Amino acid sequence: MTTAAAPTRAQVPDVAGQITFAMRSMGVAPIPRNYELFYEAYIGSNPALTRDLAALGSQATQGELDALGAQYFAHSPARVFDDAHGRIAAELETLLRVLRQEQISLESYNKLLGETYKRISSKNHTSVELIENALTLLTEATGDTMAHGERTVENVVQRSQEMDQVRKELDEYKRIANTDSLTRLSNRRAFDDRLSAVFNNPAMRPVTALVLADIDNFKKINDTYGHPVGDKILATVASVIRANVRRDVFVARTGGEEFALIIEGNTSEEVMGTAERIRRTLETTPFTNSRTRVNYGPVTVSVGVCMASYAEDAGELYHKADVALYGAKNSGRNCSVLFEDGMQKDFTKSWLIYKA
Template identity: 55%
Template sequence: MTVAPTNKVQSMDTATLVLATMRRRGISGLPRNYELVYEALNASNPTLTKQFDALGRNPAQDDLDALGKKMFPHHFRAGVVEGAHDKISGELDGMLRLLKQEQSSMESYSKLLGEAYNRISSKSMASAEILNNVISVLTNATGDSMEKGKVVVEHMVERAREMEQVKLELDEYKRIANTDPLTRLSNRRAFDDVLANIYNEQRNAMYYALIVADIDHFKKFNDTFGHPVGDRVLGVVAAVMKSTLRKDVFVARTGGEEFAVILQGTSLEITMEIAERLRTAVESTPLRNQKTGVNYGPITLSLGVCMASDAESAEELYNKADVALYTAKHSGRNKSQLYKPELNQDFEKNWAIYKT
């Protein structure tokens, strides 16, 4: 079975096509799966498309993850982290060796002090001879210990600096790995992590909400005006979202023309108000070519909303918000739709026409 869509499916927008393929193939609605299916359907990577086809119906999640890690370089963060771990381990081993050397030096110095005490206590030596002998021994030992101690401190400081540099490199890697290069928003990996954290403590879930948004007729922008305009549409939507939402609100581009917003400490009423605010802000933002004056037409969003208290897990929350989004797009677009249980029946009924 191939991923080539039927004539009916060809007329669908990208988000609906991806969702339709995932439902037909029995693929779980995880954000990382959406990315994989989107890229496979995009056909820009024939090898990915071919290997995705080979997975067939109801592929195992391990097989999907293996293919994703193979095809997407940003999935290889383990190697970077392991390299940093090895470097830090090496620096710590070096510090331990220095400390052991310092301990050995201090033990030797302590031994010399003991010998000096024994000489001072000896009655067989003249007082002047004892003092000269002891002063000489202690002067040499003290000077040697101080010099070694200074070297140890210098080495410890240097290793601490190197470990701080490794930390900075890891922080920068994490920032890049979790950022969408086109919109500068968080990407799907970051979204996955934040979404999963909602249910780390079940009692906190009631204070969260998820909004998924999809650009209406995005394919038309690309087909009519070219991909540079399509990229500009994505940039405009991202900029409007960032300017409309508070700075502490998590917003991400989760794949293609789809975005997600995770709200904390919110109510149903406030969440719907925010969804509508995003929709109207995008709709009212003009998209024109500043040089030629060409108006590319309005950008509109369809949005699906689900409260975290209406789901038991991150996957369920995403799936329910996705069902609400699907309903918004198939009932006219350019609207916000709250998830309700009865939407499942309508979704399955409408979905039946796409089954093969």
């Protein structure tokens, strides 16, 4: 298989640790914008970035890294969230100012009520004068206060709407940032988050599975027909996978030609049935150029499955699913293998394989 295999827990415990280790070994400052660069290089979703980062060598300056970041991440998460933070802070400041004005208005109204009470209590005025003065004061004060209150409500509503717009923009950015642009599936970033969440509910682990599917001999396809054809095949495979699972199944492209599914609420037999349905559908799907009639197929996948109950954390679950996938490759490809105790695989590759 052509994608980098997951490391054993004895080497590097998780993706974040692996990337941090690589940055430290290359003398790169462990700051968020540098981590973003190395993360994208690690998952291999942007080959051009991976090549350019590798070309900087082991003595890259911060200026060179920042220039690379500006080139590939014009709308980086740091910039987007900084902008959103500034806008929300400004809206909150305006909202607080409106509420302070409302407090002052209510304090003034309370003061007028006190003065009215004093006049009513005074014995120096006739009853008619007292009532007239009281009504005049209360009418003016109440009218002013109500008008001010209406303006306050309008301001609060406006501020709330503007902050809600910022929230929607952030939600949309998060959706885009977590989506693989080629296949429209979730990407490696979203997958890492979702896989970690598997272990938040211990009761669900016996009926939760990680499925890894890797296209067989994909490098040969790219070498023979070119990357544009390879991209179309990746998109088609993604569509077939998505069409053969329930809507609530999490599906991601985790890098290169590897896909991952997180299936909840099923036994191992049911998950294997799903894996086999995907595999059989793909092996019978025509991959033909409609214009030239060139047949790019058959396109098959090898599938590795591991139930979450066989792992203590996300790293171990991915490792064991990859062991099962490795077993499928060794069994002749185009088959599905369920992880079982006793299966072993030694991982010697590190993230630096992406520099090749």
